[in-house]
Each structure stands twice: as C-alpha cells, then as structure tokens.
Amino acid sequence: MHRFIIVGGGAGGLELATGLGDKFGTANGKRTARAQVTLIDRNSTHIWKPLLHEVAAGSLDPFSQELPYVAQARWHGFEFQQGDLLGIDRAAKRVTLGPLLDDEAGELLPQRDLEYDTLVVAIGSTTAFFGVPGAQENSLALDTVAQAELFRKRLIAACIRAEYRTEPPCVPAQDGMHTPRIQVAIVGAGATGVELSAELRNTAQVLHAYGLHKLDPQRDIGIVLIEGGPRILPALPERVSTATAQLLEKVGVELMTGETVAEVSRTSIRTASGKTVAADLTVWAAGIRAPVVLSQLDGLTTNRLGQLIVRSTLQTATDDNIFALGDCAACAWPGGEKADRNVPPRAQAAHQQASFLLKSFERRLDGRPLPDYTYRDFGSLVSLGHFSAVGSLMGGLIGGNMLIEGLFARFMYQSLYRMHIAALHGVARMVLDTVAHWLRRSTAPRVKLH
Known part of the structure; x- marks a missing residue:
C-alpha cells in the first residue's frame, strides 16, 4: 500500500489524516485499503489553536475540547505515532522521530524511523521573539495548551496577590492619572493579541463577580496592547482595524501603536521611543516563524521565516514526494494584495489546503497529474x-x-x-x-x- 505520513496534528494535518483514513485507510469496516496513513505529533491530544486565547483567559476549559489522536485514528482508519520530528532522509524516504519521554524523563518509546512514499509536513508555527532582550525569558507565548494554562493560573494569582500588595507600582502614576494595581501587557496587536485583550477584560469582571478578588475590574486591572505598526490588526483591512480599536477602547483596553518593544524585564517593558510600561504579566504575540527543525532538514528550501517553500501543487521546491501545508508552508498567492505575497497563516488556509491535498492524493494514487492550489480569501x-x-x-x-x-x-x-x-x-x-x-x-x- 502507498504510505502517507503526515507530520503535525494541527487543524490542517489532522483534517487531512482523517480524510485520507476515511477514503483510503481501514475506516468504517473496509476490508481492503489503498493506503497506510500515519499521523505524527509531539502531543497526545489536539485542540484548535485559535482557541488558545480563550484558554488563557479562562473562558474555555481545554479538557472539554481536546481530542485524543489515538481515538481519532481508531475511528477514521489511520495510525498515530507520538514524537518530535528529528530529521528526514530523502534518499531512503524515511523520517526520524525522537524518543518519547514520560514526566520523570524516563523513555517510553525509543527513537524511531518510519518510511514513507508521500510525506506531508504540517507542523505549524511558533512564536518569534525577534531577538528582543528579555522577551523570551520574561513573557509567555500562546503556542500550546500548557502555556495558555500557565498564563491563566498566573493571572488569577496576580489578581489575588495585588489585592494585598503594599509596595508601590512598578511605574508610578504620571500627571495624576490612576495607576492599575495589576497590569497585563500584550505585545503584538494581531488577531491573537486583540482577541486575548478583549477576553481578559471579561475575565477580570467575572473573577470579581465570583469573589476571587475585590479589585475594581476596570480601574485596578489594566490591559495594554502594544503594536509596532501604525494600527492594530495590520494584516486586516483598515476599516476592520478601526472598528476593533473603537470597541477595545470602549471596554478599557489601552492601545499603544507605533511603539516597538526594545526590552522586556520581569516587571516592565521598555519601548524604542523610551517609554516604560508596567507589566505584572507579559504575553508575547508579536509574530510567528516556522519551527527551527525545518531549516535543518535534508536539502529542503526555506525562506527567512523558516517556512518550507512550496510550489502551486504544495510540493516542496526540491522534492516531489514531500508536501507542506499550513503555517509552515510558504505558498505564493498570485491574487494577493502584493505580487510577492504568500498565503496568510490562517486557519481557513490550512482547512482549504487539507481539502485540496485530499483530492490531489487521489490523483497521485491513480498516477494522474496534480492540480494547482488556489487560495480563496473569504x-x-x-x-x-x-x-x-x-x-x-x-x-x-x-x-x-x-x-x-x-x-x-x-x-x-x-x-x-x-x-x-x-x-x-x-x-x-x-x-x-x-x-x-x-x-x-x-x-x-x-x-x-x-
């Protein structure tokens, strides 16, 4: 049977594995199968990444939305292997997975090699800190459920602690303005930063209503959104940005645009213009890049963000047997606003690419030419x-x-x-x-x- 391996169980990767398993695998009691489908991910469960800001704010319990990969594999006729991607041997058509460790650093599974006929890389993206001093050490990203849950717990602890704090604020009040007892700073006003800021304002009100703190949720809990560009949501149309800014200011989120972060400390943020912003908690949502492992793979071409460069068929530029989709793929978008613009890293793009590859792989199994992918922006x-x-x-x-x-x-x-x-x-x-x-x-x- 043809061996499909999909590395990465995010939105696109899991949808593709499910579709391939249903169509060509052993799902639904089929006695024969045309393909062996294997999904690889470093985690044991899946959650839709755009929900992580809700997990961080506490408005979503991740355990109610997580999907075990082994269960999905059993229901839809594919196999699941847990582990980190270490490398690819293109000549031997083999991927290498790192050992699986338990909580006590014991080895559950050893390093393994899996052979493929068609490989799909869909490992998503990670937060880019751009080398800003102190950013990675003193702020939290929202790439995983664990990071989102850590921020939520620290937020509750900070609210309780601030109620009894007697020391002066990190940054004194200026011009007689009221200084919040606790302040959350969000660096990056893209979709994640904007959505988190709004969710946190609601969280502050609910925590107060349930008596977890007696702070004024509007005056005593400050939320500041810092963006280096001239407006929030720079990747979206300007009128969407303007409407969103008005709504955020209405609910008490402070917007700082045109301010590039120069340094992040444990209690504050310093901008390139010399401003200092108090920050009991800092979330870094200022940009993404592909995981470093992609730049280390055997002979595959990447761009400056570490994304695999793919052709219009979603095949990598140097290997017809390796495809890439989602945030980790640099796919040209001829119909975009700029001639050299790539398909944006959005959930709708990953969904479209997964659906496209499902049809393409049927043609691949039949030995027919592959179609070209065209992104449709809805x-x-x-x-x-x-x-x-x-x-x-x-x-x-x-x-x-x-x-x-x-x-x-x-x-x-x-x-x-x-x-x-x-x-x-x-x-x-x-x-x-x-x-x-x-x-x-x-x-x-x-x-x-x-």
Whole structure:
C-alpha cells in the first residue's frame, strides 16, 4: 500500500489524516485499503489553536475540547505515532522521530524511523521573539495548551496577590492619572493579541463577580496592547482595524501603536521611543516563524521565516514526494494584495489546503497529474469575546467586501470552529457537539476559576 505520513496534528494535518483514513485507510469496516496513513505529533491530544486565547483567559476549559489522536485514528482508519520530528532522509524516504519521554524523563518509546512514499509536513508555527532582550525569558507565548494554562493560573494569582500588595507600582502614576494595581501587557496587536485583550477584560469582571478578588475590574486591572505598526490588526483591512480599536477602547483596553518593544524585564517593558510600561504579566504575540527543525532538514528550501517553500501543487521546491501545508508552508498567492505575497497563516488556509491535498492524493494514487492550489480569501474575523466580534466578508462568499460586526460576526466566527469539527467528525456529530457545549456552558461558570 502507498504510505502517507503526515507530520503535525494541527487543524490542517489532522483534517487531512482523517480524510485520507476515511477514503483510503481501514475506516468504517473496509476490508481492503489503498493506503497506510500515519499521523505524527509531539502531543497526545489536539485542540484548535485559535482557541488558545480563550484558554488563557479562562473562558474555555481545554479538557472539554481536546481530542485524543489515538481515538481519532481508531475511528477514521489511520495510525498515530507520538514524537518530535528529528530529521528526514530523502534518499531512503524515511523520517526520524525522537524518543518519547514520560514526566520523570524516563523513555517510553525509543527513537524511531518510519518510511514513507508521500510525506506531508504540517507542523505549524511558533512564536518569534525577534531577538528582543528579555522577551523570551520574561513573557509567555500562546503556542500550546500548557502555556495558555500557565498564563491563566498566573493571572488569577496576580489578581489575588495585588489585592494585598503594599509596595508601590512598578511605574508610578504620571500627571495624576490612576495607576492599575495589576497590569497585563500584550505585545503584538494581531488577531491573537486583540482577541486575548478583549477576553481578559471579561475575565477580570467575572473573577470579581465570583469573589476571587475585590479589585475594581476596570480601574485596578489594566490591559495594554502594544503594536509596532501604525494600527492594530495590520494584516486586516483598515476599516476592520478601526472598528476593533473603537470597541477595545470602549471596554478599557489601552492601545499603544507605533511603539516597538526594545526590552522586556520581569516587571516592565521598555519601548524604542523610551517609554516604560508596567507589566505584572507579559504575553508575547508579536509574530510567528516556522519551527527551527525545518531549516535543518535534508536539502529542503526555506525562506527567512523558516517556512518550507512550496510550489502551486504544495510540493516542496526540491522534492516531489514531500508536501507542506499550513503555517509552515510558504505558498505564493498570485491574487494577493502584493505580487510577492504568500498565503496568510490562517486557519481557513490550512482547512482549504487539507481539502485540496485530499483530492490531489487521489490523483497521485491513480498516477494522474496534480492540480494547482488556489487560495480563496473569504475574509477575516476577530472575536472580542463576550462583547462583540468584527471582521470582513469578501471574495466568493458575498461577491464583494463587507464589514460585519455584532451578533452576525460572532455567529460567523463560531462557525469557523464548527466547520473544523465537521471536517473531523461529520455534520451530525458536530451538531451534537454544539448542543453539548451549550449545555456545559449553561451549568458552569463563564470563566474557569481554579
């Protein structure tokens, strides 16, 4: 049988493995199979990465949304191997996985080699700190559930601690202005930073309502969003940025645009213009890059962000048997705003590429030529949590470009996740999952309190 190996169980990788397993694997009781499908990931469970800001704010319990890879593999006819990608031997068509360790650093599984006929790299992206002094040591990224949960616990602890703190603030008040008792600084006003800032404002109010702290959630808990560019959400249309900025300022999020971070310490941030911002907690959401391992692979070409350069078929530039999709792939977007622009690192792109490769691999098994991938931009949506949502719909969805906000925008934003669930489980189970999620929300606090 043809051997497909997919490295990375994010949105695109897991959707592709599920589709290949259903179509060519041993799913649904099929006695024969055309392909052996193997999914590799360093973690044992999957969670949709755009939800991590909600985990960090406590508005989503990750354990209610995590999907075990072994269960998905059993249901959909593929195999799962846990481990880190160490290298690729292109001549032997073999990938090497690192050993799997337990919590006590004991070895559960040794280093392994797996052979492939077609390899798909879909390991996503990691936070880029750009060499800013102190950024990596004194701030938290939101790349994993563990990081998001760590921030949430530190936020609750900081609120409780600030109520009884007697020492002066890190940065004294200026011009008679009130200084918050605790301040969260978010570096980077892209989608993650903006969505987190809104969720945190709601979290501060809920924690106060449940009595975890007696601070004024508006005056005593400050949230500052720092962006080096001239406006927030620089990758989105300007009118979306303007509407979002107005909503954030309305709920008490301080916006600092045009300020490049020069240094991050344990209690403050210094900008290139000489300003100092107090920060009891700092979240770094200023950019992404591909994992370092991609730049170390055997003969594969990467760009300055470490992404694998792929052709219009999503095959890598130097190897027809290796494909890449999602955030780790640099795929040209001829119809983009700029001639040299690549497909943006969004969930909708990973979803489209997974669907595209599922059809391409059927042609590959039949020995037919592969089609070219064309990215379709349906717009961008940003969730502002309990308060609102804002975004633009465009392209083939409505035949133009339309700004949306409020309830309709929130519905469209939530539908993105529901589409992901439908791709993994089918429409019927997606509906059941939606109902179950609503029932859980109706009988639980709006924010995780422990």
